[in-house]
Amino acid sequence: xxxxxxxxxxxxxxxxxxxxxxxxxxxxxxxxxxxxxxxxxxxxxxxxxxxxxxxxxxxxxxxxxxxxxxxxxxxxxxxxxxxxxxxxxxxxxxxxxxxxxxxxxxxxxxxxxxxxxxxxxxxxxxxxxxxxxxxxxxxxxxxxxxxxxxxxxxxxxxxxxxxxxxxxxxxxxxxxxxxxxxxxxxxxxxxxxxxxxxxxxxxxxxxxxxxxxxxxxxxxxxxxxxxxxxxxxxxxxxxxxxxxxxxxxxxxxxxxxxxxxxxxxxxxxxxxxxxxxxxxxxxxxxxxxxxxxxxxxxxxxxxxxxxxxxxxxxxxx
Amino acid sequence: xxxxxxxxxxxxxxxxxxxxxxxxxxxxxxxxxxxxxxxxxxxxxxxxxxxxxxxxxxxxxxxxxxxxxxxxxxxxxxxxxxxxxxxxxxxxxxxxxxxxxxxxxxxxxxxxxxxxxxxxxxxxxxxxxxxxxxxxxxxxxxxxxxxxxxxxxxxxxxxxxxxxxxxxxxxxxxxxxxxxxxxxxxxxxxxxxxxxxxxxxxxxxxxxxxxxxxxxxxxxxxxxxxxxxxxxxxxxxxxxxxxxxxxxxxxxxxxxxxxxxxxxxxxxxxxxxxxxxxxxxxxxxxxxxxxxxxxxxxxxxxxxxxxxxxxxxxxxxxxxxxxxxxxxxxxxxxxxxxxxxxxxxxxxxxxxxxxxxxxxxxxxxxxxxxxxxxxxxxxxxxxxxxxxxxxxxxxxxxxxxxxxxxxxxxxxxxxxxxxxxxxxxxxxxxxxxxxxxxxxxxxxxxxxxxxxxxxxxxxxxxxxxxxxxxxxxxxxxxxxxxxxxxxxxxxxxxxxxxxxxx
Numbered sequence: 001x002x003x004x005x006x007x008x009x010x011x012x013x014x015x016x017x018x019x020x021x022x023x024x025x026x027x028x029x030x031x032x033x034x035x036x037x038x039x040x041x042x043x044x045x046x047x048x049x050x051x052x053x054x055x056x057x058x059x060x061x062x063x064x065x066x067x068x069x070x071x072x073x074x075x076x077x078x079x080x081x082x083x084x085x086x087x088x089x090x091x092x093x094x095x096x097x098x099x100x101x102x103x104x105x106x107x108x109x110x111x112x113x114x115x116x117x118x119x120x121x122x123x124x125x126x127x128x129x130x131x132x133x134x135x136x137x138x139x140x141x142x143x144x145x146x147x148x149x150x151x152x153x154x155x156x157x158x159x160x161x162x163x164x165x166x167x168x169x170x171x172x173x174x175x176x177x178x179x180x181x182x183x184x185x186x187x188x189x190x191x192x193x194x195x196x197x198x199x200x201x202x203x204x205x206x207x208x209x210x211x212x213x214x215x216x217x218x219x220x221x222x223x224x225x226x227x228x229x230x231x232x233x234x235x236x237x238x239x240x241x242x243x244x245x246x247x248x249x250x251x252x253x254x255x256x257x258x259x260x261x262x263x264x265x266x267x268x269x270x271x272x273x274x275x276x277x278x279x280x281x282x283x284x285x286x287x288x289x290x291x292x293x294x295x296x297x298x299x300x301x302x303x304x305x306x307x308x309x310x311x312x313x314x315x316x317x
Numbered sequence: 318x319x320x321x322x323x324x325x326x327x328x329x330x331x332x333x334x335x336x337x338x339x340x341x342x343x344x345x346x347x348x349x350x351x352x353x354x355x356x357x358x359x360x361x362x363x364x365x366x367x368x369x370x371x372x373x374x375x376x377x378x379x380x381x382x383x384x385x386x387x388x389x390x391x392x393x394x395x396x397x398x399x400x401x402x403x404x405x406x407x408x409x410x411x412x413x414x415x416x417x418x419x420x421x422x423x424x425x426x427x428x429x430x431x432x433x434x435x436x437x438x439x440x441x442x443x444x445x446x447x448x449x450x451x452x453x454x455x456x457x458x459x460x461x462x463x464x465x466x467x468x469x470x471x472x473x474x475x476x477x478x479x480x481x482x483x484x485x486x487x488x489x490x491x492x493x494x495x496x497x498x499x500x501x502x503x504x505x506x507x508x509x510x511x512x513x514x515x516x517x518x519x520x521x522x523x524x525x526x527x528x529x530x531x532x533x534x535x536x537x538x539x540x541x542x543x544x545x546x547x548x549x550x551x552x553x554x555x556x557x558x559x560x561x562x563x564x565x566x567x568x569x570x571x572x573x574x575x576x577x578x579x580x581x582x583x584x585x586x587x588x589x590x591x592x593x594x595x596x597x598x599x600x601x602x603x604x605x606x607x608x609x610x611x612x613x614x615x616x617x618x619x620x621x622x623x624x625x626x627x628x629x630x631x632x633x634x635x636x637x638x639x640x641x642x643x644x645x646x647x648x649x650x651x652x653x654x655x656x657x658x659x660x661x662x663x664x665x666x667x668x669x670x671x672x673x674x675x676x677x678x679x680x681x682x683x684x685x686x687x688x689x690x691x692x693x694x695x696x697x698x699x700x701x702x703x704x705x706x707x708x709x710x711x712x713x714x715x716x717x718x719x720x721x722x723x724x725x726x727x728x729x730x731x732x733x734x735x736x737x738x739x740x741x742x743x744x745x746x747x748x749x750x751x752x753x754x755x756x757x758x759x760x761x762x763x764x765x766x767x768x769x770x771x772x773x774x775x776x777x778x779x780x781x782x783x784x785x786x787x788x789x790x791x792x793x794x795x796x797x798x799x800x801x802x803x804x805x806x807x808x809x810x811x812x813x814x815x816x817x818x819x
Binding site: 022029040041043044048049240242245269271272273274 | 334338339342344347349350394612613618619658668784785
């Protein structure tokens, strides 16, 4: 009985939020994104897309068994993904807070590669707010340039939107000058309607240049063209309404260069040229980088190289 | 929930700064990605009569042009009355001696074979269809050809189950059927017409449109390869005179026509008083109705698909957008945004969204109607996309502030031109939607299920799509109300139009 009452309250407040930000038709959005997969990108445009994708990678290792050594090797790969000077550096490395100082040591301070850290009790977020905030401050103090936080999905699904938003605002403050990325964890929000609503909750309290991000990579379903599209459209509507440009990061599940190009086509056709840069769009991924390099090398030489021609990347995420 | 409402910021325009805009420029231009499969075109196509390719008795041929390049693709035989007569007689012989006597199970084998052979040569057919008609390769590849095969498969399945077409009654074929099809979906219309007629046990004489005869004649190759008995299917090619000769020929027991309402009326007049059965699938001016509670981005996608699919050369195109006043400005802004990223150009390029206009005449007709829209005071917006220098192209165009009295709101344009009208209440939407001579299709976009049911009963249209548009399936009957024609194609109902109840 109590449970039913709570559900009723939740549906009323969700209804109100949906009415305000608009809804998403599941069949329609999936038809839209299916069209991205039939685009055929060739030659120079393919090479441009692949190189741009490399520059957008947040090269990630998020494992319990991460060590300073592993992080150092990841950083080396981030600084110089390939011998080919035409291949850019990646945008950032993404590590747990405890690894931030090791990453900083490996990268040095004079580098364009940024350090992102998943703070706020990643991936569940189920610790008291003060602990989460302390984690954020510690990561920033250790040298993190960017903080990837998780939203309070429990509060969202219980209809406590004010609390979700206040927590995001508190983390934003704790970030200081660091860029904030707000992970919605789309698989736990389940519906496209929820993803759109949560995107708006986050965008209304973060700063221009801060990100919204699909997922932690720790659940079964992560970034898809569908939820990427829902979030891109939310960013577009918010931008046209307010003039504030929010950035986007799909994470998890993007393993091949082909997928990455499809995501970039979605960006090109939804948000336009201004978002085709790593300040506005990122890929949270690990194995993606090597496939991008492999395809770039294939475009250059006309033949696929064996996997062992490319140095190892992190296997998880 | 104060945090939600209080966060509504002022628009930047109000602060004196320019309104934010998205840039769809050339930062990431796509290289050409042409489909390279060989369409295996012949320099000259003959008539297909009695299982053989034969020269027309008059010895006359006409050119078929690639609308994307304005270059000649091939020569097509021009069938005269003598050729039409030969085709009808061949069909009658085939019906009397072979096809009418075969069991449904045997007929099904041929239809299955045609479907599979078409699948085998899908890429080749898609390229031929695109070169001859101007539609984007992604549509001929992903829609026209697979859907044509699907119609043969579906009706092959019916051929041995005809006792279920009209439960309690027995059905028998009509005999010879004369069919005339349009140029917008040349191969698909061929399949729509042939498959149910053959499954039911009829023999056919079919005339493709004069600008798009190639894929029908390629289908004739498949019909030969499938071993269909000579005369069961005959193709006569040519323009209006050939069609008139076919319609007027005494042998066919039924005439099936898909095309413009204008020509449909001429045919109906000419056949008045004869014992021929008729089905007509004619023009349309469909209303696509968007309510304020609809998921707007998906509705916009449906509107785009509804009017720009096949350059708007679709009889059921959603050419009149009826949008609820509270969201009208928003929907129009989103449409303009979306149109900017439509890629118009070489139909053979796999990235092309909108291809070439089928013929010079059609382009002239579209241009004329668009000019009338401007003259009558509607507000025009056209995509800024570049167009190829050669070939017949028309920019995706939307008209807002359209009134019901404007020509662009009443006449079928048959091109990539959308007319936008607004409404305030459900009843007004229904009234406006039904205030047309046509009644082929309609679309309804709303989150409210009960409203969908109400609209679908009250809209006088053969097809009503809810929260989607241009969805087709062989199992689903398709056809019109009012001046959009009569008779149904597809599904059980479509078969009923190719048989007599005995």
